[in-house]
Amino acid sequence: MTVAPISDGRVRTGRIRTNGLAVGALAFVALVVLAVALAPVLSPYGVNKQDLVRALEGPSASHVLGTDSLGRDVLSRLLWGGQPTLLGVLVALIVFVVVGVVLGVLAGTLGGWFDALVSGIADILMSLPGVVLIFAVLAIFNQELTPAMIALGLLGSGSLIRVVRATVIGVREELFVSAAIVSGLGPVRLMARHILPATFAPVIIQASLFAGAALAVQSGLGFLSLGVHPPDPTWGSIVGEAAANLAKAPWLLFVSGGTITLVSLALALVGDGLRDVSAARRRSDGGARTPVRPVAATRPAGAPAQEGVVLSVQQLEISFGERVVVRGVSFDLRPGEILGLVGESGSGKTISTLATLGLLPANASITGGRILIGSDDVTGADDRGFEGIRGRRVGLISQEPMVALDPLFTVGSQLMEVLRYSTSLPASQRRGRAIELLTRVHLPDPAGVLRKFPHELSGGMAQRVAIAVALAGDPELLIADEPTTALDVTVQAGILDLLRELRAERNLAVLFVTHDLAVVADICDRVIVMQNGAIVESGSAEELFANPQAAYTRELLASTPSLVRAS
Amino acid sequence: MLRLLARRLLLSIPLLLVVTAITFFLQSLIPGDPARSLLGPSATPQQYEALRQALHLDQPVIVQYLNSIGGVLHGDLGRSIFTGEDVGQTLANRLPVSLSLIVGGTLVALLIGILLGVLSATRGRLLARFIDVFSLVGGALPNFWVGLVLAAIFAVTLALLPATGYVPFEESPGDWARALILPVIALALSGIATIAKVVRDGVSTAIGQDFVRTLRAAGVPRRVLIWKHALRNSSVSLVTVVGVIFVASLSGTILVENVFVLPGLGSLAVAATARQDIPVIQGVALAFTVITIVVNLLVDVSYGLLNPKVRAR
Numbered sequence: 001m002t003v004a005p006i007s008d009g010r011v012r013t014g015r016i017r018t019n020g021l022a023v024g025a026l027a028f029v030a031l032v033v034l035a036v037a038l039a040p041v042l043s044p045y046g047v048n049k050q051d052l053v054r055a056l057e058g059p060s061a062s063h064v065l066g067t068d069s070l071g072r073d074v075l076s077r078l079l080w081g082g083q084p085t086l087l088g089v090l091v092a093l094i095v096f097v098v099v100g101v102v103l104g105v106l107a108g109t110l111g112g113w114f115d116a117l118v119s120g121i122a123d124i125l126m127s128l129p130g131v132v133l134i135f136a137v138l139a140i141f142n143q144e145l146t147p148a149m150i151a152l153g154l155l156g157s158g159s160l161i162r163v164v165r166a167t168v169i170g171v172r173e174e175l176f177v178s179a180a181i182v183s184g185l186g187p188v189r190l191m192a193r194h195i196l197p198a199t200f201a202p203v204i205i206q207a208s209l210f211a212g213a214a215l216a217v218q219s220g221l222g223f224l225s226l227g228v229h230p231p232d233p234t235w236g237s238i239v240g241e242a243a244a245n246l247a248k249a250p251w252l253l254f255v256s257g258g259t260i261t262l263v264s265l266a267l268a269l270v271g272d273g274l275r276d277v278s279a280a281r282r283r284s285d286g287g288a289r290t291p292v293r294p295v296a297a298t299r300p301a302g303a304p305a306q307e308g309v310v311l312s313v314q315q316l317e318i319s320f321g322e323r324v325v326v327r328g329v330s331f332d333l334r335p336g337e338i339l340g341l342v343g344e345s346g347s348g349k350t351i352s353t354l355a356t357l358g359l360l361p362a363n364a365s366i367t368g369g370r371i372l373i374g375s376d377d378v379t380g381a382d383d384r385g386f387e388g389i390r391g392r393r394v395g396l397i398s399q400e401p402m403v404a405l406d407p408l409f410t411v412g413s414q415l416m417e418v419l420r421y422s423t424s425l426p427a428s429q430r431r432g433r434a435i436e437l438l439t440r441v442h443l444p445d446p447a448g449v450l451r452k453f454p455h456e457l458s459g460g461m462a463q464r465v466a467i468a469v470a471l472a473g474d475p476e477l478l479i480a481d482e483p484t485t486a487l488d489v490t491v492q493a494g495i496l497d498l499l500r501e502l503r504a505e506r507n508l509a510v511l512f513v514t515h516d517l518a519v520v521a522d523i524c525d526r527v528i529v530m531q532n533g534a535i536v537e538s539g540s541a542e543e544l545f546a547n548p549q550a551a552y553t554r555e556l557l558a559s560t561p562s563l564v565r566a567s
Numbered sequence: 568m569l570r571l572l573a574r575r576l577l578l579s580i581p582l583l584l585v586v587t588a589i590t591f592f593l594q595s596l597i598p599g600d601p602a603r604s605l606l607g608p609s610a611t612p613q614q615y616e617a618l619r620q621a622l623h624l625d626q627p628v629i630v631q632y633l634n635s636i637g638g639v640l641h642g643d644l645g646r647s648i649f650t651g652e653d654v655g656q657t658l659a660n661r662l663p664v665s666l667s668l669i670v671g672g673t674l675v676a677l678l679i680g681i682l683l684g685v686l687s688a689t690r691g692r693l694l695a696r697f698i699d700v701f702s703l704v705g706g707a708l709p710n711f712w713v714g715l716v717l718a719a720i721f722a723v724t725l726a727l728l729p730a731t732g733y734v735p736f737e738e739s740p741g742d743w744a745r746a747l748i749l750p751v752i753a754l755a756l757s758g759i760a761t762i763a764k765v766v767r768d769g770v771s772t773a774i775g776q777d778f779v780r781t782l783r784a785a786g787v788p789r790r791v792l793i794w795k796h797a798l799r800n801s802s803v804s805l806v807t808v809v810g811v812i813f814v815a816s817l818s819g820t821i822l823v824e825n826v827f828v829l830p831g832l833g834s835l836a837v838a839a840t841a842r843q844d845i846p847v848i849q850g851v852a853l854a855f856t857v858i859t860i861v862v863n864l865l866v867d868v869s870y871g872l873l874n875p876k877v878r879a880r
Contacts, residue, residue, distance in 0.1 A: 124582055127863060129855035131818030132836055132848075136590045139840040139848045216709050220822045223711050224837050243715050243826070247723050257712035265707035272703065357784050383789050391786020403777040406796050408875060414782065422786035453875040469785050479784075 022273020025266035032263055036082030043076035048231045056249045065255050069245050074238075074252065078259055081233035085218055088149045088227075088234075092214040095153025096160060097207055101199060103157070104164025108172065109195070118161060125158030131217060138226055145227035152217055160206045164199050171198045201274060208271035212264040219260045235260050310335055310374065310477045310509040311356060311394075317368030318348070318355055318533075324367070326352050326533040335476060336507040338499075340524035340541070342514060342556065348533035349513050353479050356511075357394055358386045373477070391422030395470030399482040401463035405454040411438075411465050412450030415472065422473030437468040441498060460491035467498065477509045478502070484519060496523050517560040521545060529553050575867055579860040586856045587636060590849045595628045639853065645846035647839075654850035657835065662854070664733055664831035667743075668823065669816040671751040676758030676812060681798070681805075683759070684766025688774065689793055695767065702760030710819050714753035714826035721749060731828035750827045754819050758812040765808045769801020776800070802873050810866035817855050 035042055044064075051071035058066045065074040107118035133155060134148050141147040171194055221227050222236020223243075230237070235256065242252035311333040318326040326348040333339050341349045354360055356371050358381055370379045373389055398404050405414055415434040419425055425433055431450075438446035441464040454462060463483060470478060480499065484492040500523060502508050512524055520527055521541060528538040529550065537550040548554045606614055619625050623634060638645065644654035687694040722730030728749055734742035770793060773779060779792050821833035828834070832851050839847035 120581075123578070124585055127582060127814075127859060128586065129814065129817050129852070129859045131821060132852045132855045133586070133589060135821070135836045135840045136845075136848045136852050137593065139843050139845060140590070140593045142843060143840070212707065219709060220711055223709075223822065224825055224841075226837070226840060239709075239712055239715070246715065246719050250719050250723075253712070253715055253719060257709065257715070260712065261704075261708050264709070265704060268703050268707050359780055359784060387788075390784050394784070396781065396784035398777055398781055400777055404781045406778045406782070406800065408799050408802075408873070409796070417791070418782065418785040418787060421788060421791070455876055466781060469781060473786055 019273035019277055022270050022277075025269035025273070028266045029263065029270065032082070032266075033086060036079055036086055039076075039079035039083060043073070043079045045073035045076040047076055047080035047233065048072060049076075056245060056252075058249075058251055066249075066251055068238075068241055068252060069249075074255055077233045077238055078235065078256070081235050081238055084145070084232070085215070085222065085235040088145055088218040089211055089214045091146060091149040092153040092156070092218075093207060093211050095150050096157050096210050096214075097203060099154060099157040100160025100206070101164055101203060104161045105168055105191075105195065105199065107161065108165040108168025109191075115165070119165070122158040122161040122165075125155055125161075128155060130155040131220075134217065134221075135226075138221070143227050145221070148221070148227060149214070149218070152214055156210050156213065160203065160210070163202045163206055167199050167202050168195055171195055205271050205274045208267050208274070212267035212271070215260065215264050215267070308334055309372070311511065312372040313352070313356065313369070314372070315369035316352060316355065316366065316371065318351055318360065318364055319367040320364050324533065325364070326355075327368075329369070329530070329533075329535055331528055331535075331538070333477065333509045333511055335509050336503060337526065338503060338510040338512055338524050340512045340514065340520040340527040341530065342517065342520055342527055343530035344515055344556075346532075347530040349530045350481055352530075353481055353511060353513050357390060357396060357479065358382070359396075391418060391473035391475065393473075393475050394477045394479060395473065395475040397463070397466050397470050397478065397480045397483045400486050401459055401466050401483075402454065402457075402486070404466045405462065405469075407454050409453075410450065411452050411454065411457070415450070415465070415469060418469050418472045433472075434468075437471060438465070440471070441465070441468045442494075443468075459487050460494060463487060463491075463495055464498070467495075467502075471502070474506075475508075476506075477511065479511045479513070481513045482515070483512075485514065485516065492519070499523065517545075517556055529556065571867060571871070572864065575864055579864075582860060583853070583856060584636075586852055587639065587849070588632065590845070590852055591632050591635060592628065594845055595631075644850045644853070647844050647847050649839075649842050649844045649847075654846050657847065658832065658850050658854050661830055661832050661835050663735075664829050665817075665820050665824065665833060667736070667747055668750055668754060668820050668829065668831060669813060671747055672754035672816050672819075673758065673809060673813050675751055675755040676762055677809060679755070680759045680762025681766050683763040685770055685793060685798065687763065688767045688770035688797075698760060698763045698767065702764055705757050705760040708756065709822075710753050710757065711822040711826050713756055714750060714823050717749045717753055718826065733829045733831075746827075746829070750823045750829060753826070754816055754823050757819075758816070761808055761812060762805070765804050766798070766801055769804055770797040773797035773800040803870060806866055806869045806873065810862050813862050814859050817858060 039047075049072060051067065053071065054063070054067050055069055055071040056067060057063060057071075060066070063073050063075070065078065068074055068077065103118050103121070107115040130152070134151050137151040138144075138148045219234070219236035219239065222234035222238075223240045225237060225240055228234055228237045233241075238256040239253065239260070242249070242256050245252060309332045313332075314330050316326060316329040317324060329348070329352055331339065341353065343349045351360065351364065355366055356373070356378075358378060360366070366380050370377060372378070373393060376389065378385060378389060405411065409417075412431070412434060415437065416430045419430045419433055420427070423433070434450060435446045438449055443449050443461060443464050449457070449461070449465065454465075457465065467483075478499075483499075484495050487495065496519065499510060499512075503510060512520070514520060524541050526539065527541050527544045529536050529544070529552065531552045537544065537548070537553050544553065545557070548557055606618060616625075623631055626634075635645070642655055644658070646653055647657065683694070683698055687698050718730045721728050729746055730749075733746050736743045774793070774797055779796060782796065783789070783792060820831060821836055823829075824831045824833035825837055832854060836848060836851040838844070839851065
């Protein structure tokens, strides 16, 4: 039995080690804490021992980090000053962890009104302007630092309560699913063996981030000389003293502030590193890569573009890195022709069509062959190369009409935007043209549709809008990538009718990509069957259905019941 | 939408009560009282009693609390123990300074953050890596120290900008801006990287969406897709993080105002803390809470405005 959040919780040192930077940072924090704890032993001079003759000196053999305005050794003061500073952080951290874990675990396990109450408290804590309340606490307690640090821990714990609660609820759900509770684990052992370990990683992450924030607040207070008992230093108060000698000894400012910055940077690195590790573990399901087979990219001298061919793909080869996913694909498309590109998912049909418009994903590239649109070679062209082609000569309709339009803009705004870039229509005529386009794709109330947002359209309507968008620049070629797959059968028929009409009306060429042979039989003149990135069979639609040659085609046909019945 | 807002407003009532209650009841927990510390050890018992009555300290704590709430509702925040000035008036005088700083800092973080975020989403790994490092370091740098370093470089060494002081906008907009440049940068620094990261994630997610492909295939140029569609689609998370940064700036401004000696709410809070001026620190806490509530409300409203699905309801 494996339960993801539980194994997630076992992110221990072995896992942390995978992130070298985080380990280094953790070691650095530990070293600083140790050095500060050993200040009485390590510091070369007394914390307040003055030597006015040697005031404001730079680093030297006797004073490694120089001296301050009273000639005190800066290294010694940093070591001693670290004690109240880090103690303050520790107090805040303990309160933060105890409150966060206890309330979070209880809320997550008990549920009900208690959960609601704790979540409400967490919400309030998270929306309080925390630091100013700490000043209020300092004022009330006459600048005693400990109450202020307790307050800091309390005020910060809202986020931890939430994280722990969510983790606990996640584990409990997993446990119920896997029936670990039924197997006889008592509540105490359940808590000790499953629930608490699961909170381990998120608590450490939150704690290290919070420790950085607490250090910033603590040293900020010291800088303002709040909660400081001069002449005893804190890290913040040393920055304050350095600020008073800004012009004479800028060096001091860098040493003191640099110490704070380095420690809080290290804490952030620990938190970040752990978060990356635990996120990577959640993501690490599957992802096994197919062994790579390097293939020399062969670029055969392509045949010259034939007269009257809208799209010519010649010996196309596409690779993801070293892995070839499409090879040797060739076909031509003439005006008024509907060519079906058929195959199961992963056969390379979609990737081949995207390549013709230069829309390959960033990690894929054309490694062989040519693509001609009309007589223009667009093989591997960039956005500039496709200017005047996308929209104006080739349109694209994609699979999911509901996500094919920007959800945050109206249909009208997007259609008119496309008209702006794919036609030379003046702005004043774009609205009229948009209405014409929507009317052309048989949308009722086109003016009303213009004002609608994509989520207010049905799937069929959205696909008609998408077709209108593709037609805006009056292209001669339409690439339809599974345009009916996401639609109901009745809506499908309507869209196919529309495509047939458009073909007849504008002598439009259509490259129709689909896995649905029934649709192919309905609309295509010619068909290409693809499998594993290569063409296995091509011919006229009638030929293919009457007399399939390739075994794969026969399989495909057999798996389409409506066609089996028809034949 | 309206219901959402109403809920938010309703939730803000306990928030305000919590803030006032924390400061009020903690005060009653500690030994000694303001009358004693105001008068000093040489006061007569008669003087002491008179002042206690004047400050209503002779009444039960809960009555005192309700009185103070009543006062707050009437706009009476009490008087400074130290200077005797009206707290409400003091807050009103100092608010513009802090708001200039916070709004300025947030705007600077927003502008630079968006620019860096979009560039790193579209211009490859090196910039993205730089922003990762920058956000770690920017988050770790204490803002008061950044302020001091900026002052050391630009005010002390180069003498380009004033190191301290504030000039009201009405007096001289130019000097007002010059006085604010360094503190605004110190305050904005940690937010820049946070915003850049959110924008980078939002824009690179949006670029991978189907609709971007549709519009790209229909001839819409890349710059329009990125700066209009992708950015607009990251706007919800952007607004969330801007709200967080604005509220965090409230804390940040306390230190930054002290570094640059600006007469805002932050320096008021520190001065009040140093001399145990409880009514003033209570007033500042209340003001910060109200600002936080208002910012969160604005964030909620903008969710509605940014998302057509919410807007419709």
